[in-house]
Amino acid sequence: MTDLHLSRLSYASTITEAYSPMEIGNILEDCRTNNPPLDVTGMLFLGNGYFFQCLEGPRSHINKLYMDIYSDARHKDVQILELKEINIRYFSEWSMKYVRSTHVADTVLKETGMRSFNPYELDGYTLNLLLEAFRNHQEHDEPHQAEKGKSSFWGMFKK
Ligand code: FAD
DSSP states (O other), rough: OOOOOOEEEEEEEEEEETTTTHHHHHHHHHHHHHHHHHHHHEEEEEETTTTEEEEEHHHHHHHHHHHHHTTOTTTTEEEEEEEEOSSSSSOTTTTEEEEOOOOHHHHHHHHOOOOOGGGGGGOHHHHHHHHHHHHHHOOOOOOGEEEEEEGGGGHHHHH
């Protein structure tokens, strides 16, 4: 199926009992393996027991991947926040940029008057502010993230 419609999908979800902190490594490994062949890039944030993820890529691939992610038992109440056609990706360099720092989200939320991170409450404006902040944010130890074309990501977990 040909698909020229580059799209960005952002969703919120809530962790379940099937999720434990060590699962994030497994999820990022899946991203690193599965997303590049689908030409999917994006970011993932976990805060306050909520996931916030952005997927960018050909619309048909985003749809398929979202359906797989949707039925994952490690989270529930998966809710699309925004799906739009885009010209430029925010996270073109990342098969999945995992943002661990809660500081980025806190700063944006403070600016917009939101008390604590709850992605279900994001309006379109704040959602895009947040995505821009996550795009610009640099973790101190970025090699731990699922960066496109870099092999050092698993150094941290292999030890
Ligand atoms: P399998 O690993 O065999 O998984 C089979 C099914 O079991 C999966 O569909 C999943 O629902 C479930 N599952 C897997 N591991 C566990 C576990 N430890 N506990 C409970 N259920 C489990 N995958 C990507 O490829 N790209 C992404 O961008 C991506 N983002 C994700 C974001 C979140 C918040 C979560 C929770 C998962 C994400 N995943 C992502 C993982 C995705 O849901 C699938 O697990 C993954 O694609 C592998 O699925 P699979 O069917 O190939 O294989």
